[in-house]
Amino acid sequence: xxxxxxxxxxxxxxxxxxxxxxxxxxxxxxxxxxxxxxxxxxxxxxxxxxxxxxxxxxxxxxxxxxxxxxxxxxxxxxxxxxxxxxxxxxxxxxxxxxxxxxxxxxxxxxxxxxxxxxxxxxxxxxxxxxxxxxxxxxxxxxxxxxxxxxxxxxxxxxxxxxxxxxxxxxxxxxxxxxxxxxxxxxxxxxxxxxxxxxxxxxxxxxxxxxxxxxxxxxxxxxxxxxxxxxxxxxxxxxxxxxxxxxxxxxxxxxxxxxxxxxxxxxxxxxxxxxxxxxxxxxxxxxxxxxxxxxxxxxxxxxxxxxxxxxxxxxxxxxxxxxxxxxxxxxxxxxxxxxxxxxxxxxxxxxxxxxxxxxxxxxxxxxxxxxxxxxxxxxxxxxxxxxxxxxxxxxxxxxxxxxxxxxxxxxxxxxxxxxxxxxxxxxxxxxxxxxxxxxxxxxxx
Numbered sequence: 001x002x003x004x005x006x007x008x009x010x011x012x013x014x015x016x017x018x019x020x021x022x023x024x025x026x027x028x029x030x031x032x033x034x035x036x037x038x039x040x041x042x043x044x045x046x047x048x049x050x051x052x053x054x055x056x057x058x059x060x061x062x063x064x065x066x067x068x069x070x071x072x073x074x075x076x077x078x079x080x081x082x083x084x085x086x087x088x089x090x091x092x093x094x095x096x097x098x099x100x101x102x103x104x105x106x107x108x109x110x111x112x113x114x115x116x117x118x119x120x121x122x123x124x125x126x127x128x129x130x131x132x133x134x135x136x137x138x139x140x141x142x143x144x145x146x147x148x149x150x151x152x153x154x155x156x157x158x159x160x161x162x163x164x165x166x167x168x169x170x171x172x173x174x175x176x177x178x179x180x181x182x183x184x185x186x187x188x189x190x191x192x193x194x195x196x197x198x199x200x201x202x203x204x205x206x207x208x209x210x211x212x213x214x215x216x217x218x219x220x221x222x223x224x225x226x227x228x229x230x231x232x233x234x235x236x237x238x239x240x241x242x243x244x245x246x247x248x249x250x251x252x253x254x255x256x257x258x259x260x261x262x263x264x265x266x267x268x269x270x271x272x273x274x275x276x277x278x279x280x281x282x283x284x285x286x287x288x289x290x291x292x293x294x295x296x297x298x299x300x301x302x303x304x305x306x307x308x309x310x311x312x313x314x315x316x317x318x319x320x321x322x323x324x325x326x327x328x329x330x331x332x333x334x335x336x337x338x339x340x341x342x343x344x345x346x347x348x349x350x351x352x353x354x355x356x357x358x359x360x361x362x363x364x365x366x367x368x369x370x371x372x373x374x375x376x377x378x379x380x381x382x383x384x385x386x387x388x389x390x391x392x393x394x395x396x397x398x399x400x401x402x403x404x405x406x407x408x409x410x411x412x413x414x415x416x417x418x419x420x421x422x423x424x425x426x427x428x429x430x431x432x433x434x435x436x437x438x439x440x441x442x443x444x
Contacts, residue, residue, distance in 0.1 A: 046365065050406040052395035053361055056387045059343045059380065063336035065274070069265030071285070071316060073256035073325045075231060079104065081246040082224040085111075092253060093238050098229040105240060105252045107225040112218070119218040123211035130204045138208055143201040152194040159183075159190035233257040258325055261316045263294070265331050266309035274335035275299060281314045286328040292316060296333075342387055343380035349373065350397035359400030361392040366405050369393070 085107035092104050124134065130146050132138065143149060166183040169175040236254040240246065263283055267275060277299060283292045300311040314331070316323065349371070350357050360369035371386030387393070394400050 046404045048404045053407040056391040058340045061341040062334045063339045065333045067265035067331040071261045071327045074260040075257035077255045087244045096235045102229045105227040109225045112222040115218040119215035126208045126211045146201040148197045152197040156190035156194040159187035163187045263314045269308040272310040282332040284330045342383045359394040
């Protein structure tokens with residue numbers, strides 16, 4: 001009996017659990033049906049808006065490499081002193097326009113003028129030593145005709161004549177051997193003195209060249225007391241004042257040529273093969289409203305090993321003087337004219353609290369769609385994620401709201417198809433709900 005009661009109790013509990021399970025399933029089905037009906041009812045209750053709708057598509061989107069850089073002068077010269085001396089006069093200041101050869105700074109000239117006069121006197125002395133009068137060219141001087149050479153040549157000739165006569169007397173035994181030796185020695189001495197005089201004249205002629213070089217150097221140093229502009233340009237800085245003592249190489253001013261400027265920028269290593277001389281560059285220069293198109297004029301032969309970037313230059317005409325060196329500029333270089341991307345108008349994008357979205361039309365209803373944007377240009381915004389070609393979006397995101405969309409184009413197929421689909425789905429869900437409800441009541 002105990003076993004029978006246990007079996008009956010167990011069977012009762014199983015029937016109770018089965019009943020609870022059936023009730024739970026029927027209740028879930030009824031809730032799902034009610035949710036479907038509410039959703040359809042909600043779609044029927046959505047407001048309708050008539051807005052401009054556009055289709056997302058791939059558009060021409062040339063690949064553009066951007067580079068930040070500055071405008072630098074075509075030429076920059078830090079002008080220094082070539083001599084030691086004290087500044088006596090400064091003729092330019094910051095911003096002055098100068099021409100080639102114009103005097104910038106003058107160094108005291110008195111000492112250098114004295115050096116020139118000293119060198120001139122030493123040159124005159126050297127010329128007089130060989131018998132050259134002022135104005136006579138050194139090239140016309142014959143060393144054999146110099147007075148000292150002529151003197152010793154005459155003595156040598158006399159000694160040779162004495163030697164010839166002595167040798168004739170020696171043949172007749174009219175002179176002793178010792179006497180002939182003395183005559184030979186005198187002839188040798190005369191010859192040596194002649195050659196020494198000739199060498200001395202050659203040395204003095206060379207000394208004339210030395211004195212001429214010293215005079216030229218003294219004159220050049222005198223000329224260097226006047227520091228002039230090497231080219232036409234503007235004074236970027238003045239580094240000295242009257243009374244400043246300069247050493248050789250000290251800077252006196254910085255001169256720049258700005259009638260032509262250079263944009264100097266860099267591009268990443270991965271684009272180094274996509275740029276070439278002559279390629280067009282669009283520059284957006286700080287404080288200049290209109291972009292400037294210029295060609296690439298110079299490219300570095302090597303990629304910088306530290307930054308892994310390539311340096312390039314583009315020449316900018318500044319003959320009007322409207323630009324200044326040092327201005328920041330951004331270069332836009334088109335490397336691929338044929339590339340495309342998914343892009344939308346600026347008006348279609350809505351931004352709020354750092355989020356970016358558009359209003360996407362799905363089955364005739366406008367819904368928010370999060371997107372990830374890329375580059376922004378004047379003709380549109382690149383979409384990296386969130387939209388595909390063929391998607392329909394509102395042209396003006398400010399008009400967006402959860403609503404049934406009636407396109408302004410006159411094509412109301414979006415709304416019509418949505419309403420038809422909603423009604424069909426509602427009818428099917430309603431029938432299914434009634435069927436499930438009847439089963440539920442029967443089960444209970």
